[in-house]
Every structure is written in structure tokens, then in C-alpha cells.
Amino acid sequence: MTYCIALRLEAGLVFLADTRTNAGVDNVSTYRKLHVFRPDAERLFVIQSAGNLASTQQVIDHIERDLAAGQGLAVAAGLSDAALYVGQLSREVVDQHRDALDRVGADGTSTFILGGQVAGERPDVLLVYPEGNYIRCSDDRPFLQIGETKYGKLMLEIAVEARVGMEDAIKIALSSMISTAHANLSVGPPYDLAVYQNGSFDVQVARIPEDSPVLGEIQERWTRHLLDAVADLPDLVPADFTT
């Protein structure tokens, strides 16, 4: 499994991905699932992947090869074109291996988040389905998740509803990630973070290792606040026990 988050905020975009991969519980490894592509000063793409590791690697390799030849993301007219391009590559890779994968009952499909900015467009975040089509993130809930999305969804929703800024969004994304890793062994550190300021056409990236003091501190403070919250919740009164 995998967990990737992308948030679209007023000032920019925040991307966070775990790095754990597994083929069964006895074959666990660490691979980058967050990739940055900057073809030129007017186009910046961040791609996150979930699904079949071989397929995602072949797609990323293909993107890089096309880029080197001045194609693909180098010429995509905008984010939606780029999403369709990634979706088409994804389908082609799966089609190439479908017969062999079907024979062993393996799922070769992948899902991608594509975010960034192309000059002349507003920055955005899109989700590319295994079928090759895409959706943008919603204006009302401007974030997307792929992989193990359920455990950490609540805090993302609360955050975007409260219209937090970039700094808080990064903390919330990390909290959402830690919660998910806590619940699901197939999601784990190190975590790759990418932060994009609108119009910069460049990203800050960070790899946050398992032993990062920040992760421990977030976990500890988060737990403390949750327990404080519980202590502050209203008691049920006897009138509630009426049936």
C-alpha cells in the first residue's frame, strides 16, 4: 500500500508521500513515490504514485525519456494535458504486461497524483485514474489522496475547512501521514515532502527520516492534544439515557 497527499492552498501546493513498498509482508522495501519534473522555467510538475511498483517505475522512466527528447511534460499545454499524457503512459504500461500479470493474478495498475503549474494556468492538483482519465481536486475540499486514504482523511478535511496556511498544512499532512502509518504497516517512513509556492516554478523538497525529531514531536503533541480534547468533551447527561 501507499499513502500520498496533495493539498492546494491559496499560497501554493503541498505534497507528501510515504516510501514503503511491499509485495507481501515478507518483501518490504523503500522507494521514492514523489517525483519532481521541471522541464523549463514555465512548467513544474510533481507526480506521486500508488499501485504496482513496476508499472509506476516504468511510467516514470518513460516520462524522463520523453522529457530528455523534449516531449511529454516538456510540451504539455497545461496540467490537464499532462494528466492525460500520464494516464496514457500508465495504460500502455499495463497493457504491455497484462497477459503475464493476469496469469499470476497480479494487478498491474497504478494511480497518480499530478500537481504543479504551467505558466498561464493556476496551480492545481489532479488525480489520474488507472483508466487514464483524471479529476481535479474540488474547490470545496482542495486536496487529493491516493493509496490508504481513510485513516488520515479527517484532519485534512478539518484543515482545509479552516483554510489553514502553508506552514500548518505541512504539519497537518505530516500528522495525517503519521496516523496512517500508525494504523497500517504498509505505509511508512521516510516521507518525501514537496512544497510549491504559486508562481515560483520551483519546489522545496525534503526527505523526513524515521528518526526525525519532528516526527516524534508531532506524534507526542498530537496524542496529548487528542487526550485534552477528550477530557474537554461534554458528558452525556442522564437525560440522554432515555430508551
Add this chain to the structure above:
Amino acid sequence: MTYCIALRLEAGLVFLADTRTNAGVDNVSTYRKLHVFRPDAERLFVIQSAGNLASTQQVIDHIERDLAAGQGLAVAAGLSDAALYVGQLSREVVDQHRDALDRVGADGTSTFILGGQVAGERPDVLLVYPEGNYIRCSDDRPFLQIGETKYGKLMLEIAVEARVGMEDAIKIALSSMISTAHANLSVGPPYDLAVYQNGSFDVQVARIPEDSPVLGEIQERWTRHLLDAVADLPDLVPADFTT
């Protein structure tokens, strides 16, 4: 879908269940999924159900019929016997309808939580699988969930790790339920709560309606504390952005 929680605490047991049922998004209704059985002064059972509504109702009807005849839960030697009995009924009901359900591609199976106390045993909480076998809740994580378990798991884990008391456990269960209902339309109020004090062989039950002031208050305070927590989380420092 459904969401049911059962916690085993030092002083007793807490059960919480939603009531929403749906067969497609255009056929939504409200049904009780938490049932209390008190055959005599030495045995008390709470049963929560998730899965096929028709199957669970037939199982509950069968349990009541057996009880009236002085059988089933009335004579189960302990909670594990009771769990095997419920599991057997569950399998029989599915077997009875399997051919017809298979023809329309419907899943007739159900999962149950069985909790309570039989005199001479400690109170406990068990999960009965559709296959008829069961597990007890863990001594390290003494709670069980059935249905849509992921969204609200984190706060249950934090709670049991902090060894909260019954009052706080009820609030945490409600918070977990509200979070899940917020994320998944197929989980919804009113909520049925049952609270068992060890050795009492009786339960307090409550139905908490959608417009309950307590629910609104929990939601509001919970959101406020989450945002406070976010504000208090440590900032990433430039040294974190090293790659």
C-alpha cells in the same frame, strides 16, 4: 455500510453502533444494529451486527426464538460458546439463501460483535466472523470494530493506550463515530449506546438522535482542539529540507 465499536475497559464495556442501512444510495433507512439480551440475572449479552441486513435480522430473530425456548444464549456456557452459537446461526442463514443471493451477485454474509458477561467469567468482547469462528479483543488493544473501521480507529487506539475510564471512553467512541459518519455517508445517526458495568448483568442503553446537542457540541469542540493541536505542532526547520 455500518460502524460498530466495542471497548473493554477496567470497569466495564462500552458499545456504540450507528443505525444507517442502505441498499444502494437510493435506498437508505434506519435500523437498530445493537441488541441487548438478558436471559437471566447471570448472563448479559450485547450483539452488534454489520453486513447483510436481512441475514442479521434473521439471526437476531432466531436468537430471540431460541431464548424464548430456553435455548441458545439462555444456556451458553460462556461468551466463547455464545460466539460459536451466533456464528453457526449466521452461517446457517447464509447457507439457506446462498443460491438465490449468488444468482443476483449479492453478499449475504454478516459480521457480529458479541460482548457481555456470563457469571464466573470476566466480561469480554468478541468478533464473530462470517465463517462462524471468532476472536477476542486483544489485551493490548482492548477494542473491536466492525463495518467502516478505518476513519475512526486512531482515536480509539490513543484512548485505550491512555487507559481512559468509562466516561471518557463513551466520548471517544462518539467522536470516533462522528468522524466516520462525517467521512462516509453510509454511516449515520441516530446512534445506539450501551454501557455495561462489570458484574452488574444489566446495561444502560441510550439512543442519541441526529439533533442531539451532545453530538453538535462534541463535533464543535473536537474540531477546535484539532486546530489547536495543529497550531501547536512543531515547525519544520530549514535543516529538514536537505535533499
